[in-house]
Amino acid sequence: MDTITTYLDSLFASLPDNDKTRQAKADMLANMRDYYRDLLREGKSEEAAIGAVISAFGSIDELRADLGMPAQATATTTQSDPTDAEEEADEDAITETELRSFWHMADQFATQIALGVLLCAVSIALPAYTGGGRWEGFGVIGMFLLAALAVGLFIWGGTVFSQQKKQLNDRPITASAKQLANKTTGEYTRQFAAGLIxxxxxCIGSLIPPIISAYIPGFIIENAGGALFLAIAGLGSYLIIYVSINYSQLKRYAYATTAANSTAWYHDGTDDDAANYWEQPHKHHQNTRARQDIALFHQVYWPTVLIIYLLVSFLLHGWAYSWLIFIIGGVMQNIITAVIARRDYSE
Structure with missing residues (x-):
């Protein structure tokens, strides 16, 4: 830590000694200490951690620019067009145009996956409805056709989505694009909640037809009760999956790391802006830690869900409804990952 303090003293030695620079120095030292301790907890040596901290927090030129000392950091630059700011930002940063294009593709992916699940439910409903009758063969044929179509949607949608997603992975985001992500996520929250509810x-209402079929003979034929249960539950699953995928992809970029150059262009010379700029490397580390925690959670979560599914199916003989465990598991996954991301981001 003495090395970091000495480096920071030398960095600020050529700057005026006033409240603004003292506050920026204190904020920067606190962030560097946090980053240094995090690196040590990850198993890095003291020398490697010090080198990573110093390299992550920039140079004297960047510091002077952020504090508004060079001529290019005047009010004229502050009032420049946001589009021009994006052009001057980190070339590798995600822009608004890329973000809108990705969200459009994510919406198509959500539709394909949700539709595939609905088709799977309907494919099972067909032989359940025609079973034991003269149309049983057509029900089985329809089941295989719909199942094949659903698998095709899963493969096609997953392949295209993963390729597009890889292009945006591990890239920072421009300030204006992050502002768009925050705004769009906030606007979609109500739609997500409505779709989820x-x-x-x-899905709960899908239990009504088989209950009526069992307790009111003749009102709904037995085969129709089971088939309606599957079809209605599939429709509910469609809504849950569709809004969950869209919301997760919107929210993902609301917590993304902002490109340093992009942040500098929106600097208005206040102390808060100076502190926010020098917090960027620490926020990037927080995002990396969140991704690691979420990956660890996924390794444990889905095997646990599978075990619960098998226990319910075999011990309680709940094959007719136990598949809903995966739907509920998908919803809970989004909620838990959001909590993990928010926790790591706020620390």
Whole structure:
């Protein structure tokens, strides 16, 4: 830590000694200490951690620019067009145009996956409805055709989505694009909640036809009760999966790391802006830690869900409804990963 303090003293030695620079120095030292301790906890040596901290927090030229000392950091630059700011930002940063294009593709992916799940449910409903009758063969044929179509949607949608997603992985985001992500996520939150509630209510309502079929003979034929259960539950699953995928991809970039150059262009010379600029490397480390925690969570979570599914299916003989565990598991996954990301981001 003495090396970091000495480096920071030398960095600020050529700057005026006033409240603004003292506050920026204190904020920067606190962030560097946090980053240094995090690196040590990850197993890095003291020398490697010090080198990583110093390299992550920039140079004297960047510091002077952020504090508004060079001529290029005047009010004229501050009032420049946001589009021009994006052009001057980190060339590797994600822009608004890329973000809108990705969200459009993510919406198509959500539709394909949700539709595939619905088709799987309907494919099982067909032989359940026609079983034991003269149309049983057509029900089985329809089941295989719909299942094949669903698998095709899963493969095609997953392949295209993964390729597009890789192009944006591990890239910072421009300040204006992050502002767009925050705004769009906030606007979609109500739609997400409505879709989630409606989907869950439809899944619960899907139990009504088989209950009526069992307790009111003749009102709904037995085969129709089971088939309606599968079809209605599939529709509820469609809504849950569709809004969950869209919301997760919107929210993902609301917590992304902002490109340093992009942040500098939006600097208005205040102390808060100076502190926010020098917090960027620490926020990037927080995002990396969040991704690591979420990856670890996924390694444990889905095997646990699978075990619960098998226990319910075999011990309680709940094959007719136990598949809903995966739908509920998908919803809970989004909620838990959001909590993990928010926790790591706020620390």
């Amino acid at each position: 409606a989907g869950i209510m439809i």
